[in-house]
Amino acid sequence: MxxxxxxxxxxxxxxxxxxxxxxxxxxxxxRSTQAIPDSPLQEATAVIGGVTGSEALDIVRARLQELGARVCEDKQTSEAPPDIALFDATGCRNSEDLDALYRFFHPLMAQFPRHGRALLLAQTPEQADDPVTAACAKAVEGFTRSLGKELGKRGATANLIYLTPGQEDRLAGPLTFFCSPASAYVDGQAIRLSAAVEAPPQTTLAQPQQNKIALVTGASRGIGAATARQLAGEGATVVCLDIPSASRALTSFAAEINGVPMPMDITAPDAPQTLAQFFLEQYGGLDIIVHNAGITRDKTLAKMSEATWRNVLDVNFRAVVAINEALLNAKVLRNMGRIICLSSISGVAGNFGQTNYAASKAALIGYVTALAPQLAHQGITVNAVAPAFIETDMTAQMPLLMREAGRRLNSLSQGGQPEDVAALIAFLAAPDAYGVTGATIRVCGQALIGA
Structure with a gap:
């Protein structure tokens, strides 16, 4: 709409x-106009800076140049307003160091361009060696979130990556995503890099999912279809699963992307084992699982039947757990695999009349946090994506005032597109996202709800 x-x-x-x-x-x-541009930052100008003692700038500079950007050390050496402003605050250890944030960004703000990207790096607060250093790291987060609100009126974003010394090699994938058009609707987020998962073999940027097998549930339309299309564009063979009543649309869509249609009710008792057997027999395994299928059955708790409660929990949470357990127990998911669950802003902040839906989506947040360390030794990452207002058939049916509120109550003053969610999922599914696991990342335009 x-x-x-x-x-x-x-x-x-x-x-x-x-x-x-x-x-x-x-x-x-x-937004990105192709699945993976050959040079995502071609012709972009990046200005980089940092606090004295920060150690990631050399890696940042090299990566940005590899992606096609022209890198300047300060605004004075830039011939045009920078498309990317990247500041390394990992060396921030006292309140005086925080002044460097002002000195770097203040002169950039008057001419910060439309669609620009601000990206900051900070030390993980919990791993700081003293309280003041931890406080400074959180100060960078507060600065980033407020910066995102100021830049949003220009269609620009600000995000933060937390990392600890020794994790700089894990920056490549996140840098590519957060500095490129792929992250157009991901704003005001703070992600933490993890050292738990080892680096996979290198892949080409243009086809990172070449020879990979992916399963996307709820794939006949909306976010599921956009995700399946994105993964197929990156070289994956995508098995597109949806309910039997959607089989006609599912079959037609799967043909468009050279995928494989699989009509199935994921809540059926035999669904997990059927899936495990299918992937072992047809492909010898599975590399990417995107748990996108979900339903809403909104009622206030006082008016909600137990059947309505259970129906939502069955589809949105219990089926996810059952399928993962079957695939993991049968060793269907290969080493270096990716599990991505679709949570929701409702799971972060709750929503009136959605106790069932919010419980199921919050459950997924807790689930990925706990499951990720159990699978890290296999090189498997487990993450959740939490969309807010996305322009889909479902949101088109909302009352006008509610729909307008959903669109405007974020820093970018608009709703997201299914492709925005798909881009974040594709990033988390990529080999070079191995430093992100156990995370829940919102794709919400920095929604004020749950902020």
């Missing part, structure tokens, strides 16, 4: 009128 304010904001005269009326004038986001 079209967004009237987004359409009006694209026209200079209407844009001025929106501002005069005090209405948001959202900037149309710049």
């Amino acid at each position: 079209s967004d009237l304010l987004l359409t009006l904001a694209a026209h200079p005269g209407a844009n001025k009128l929106l501002k005069k009326l005090g209405l948001p004038a959202p900037v149309a986001l710049q």
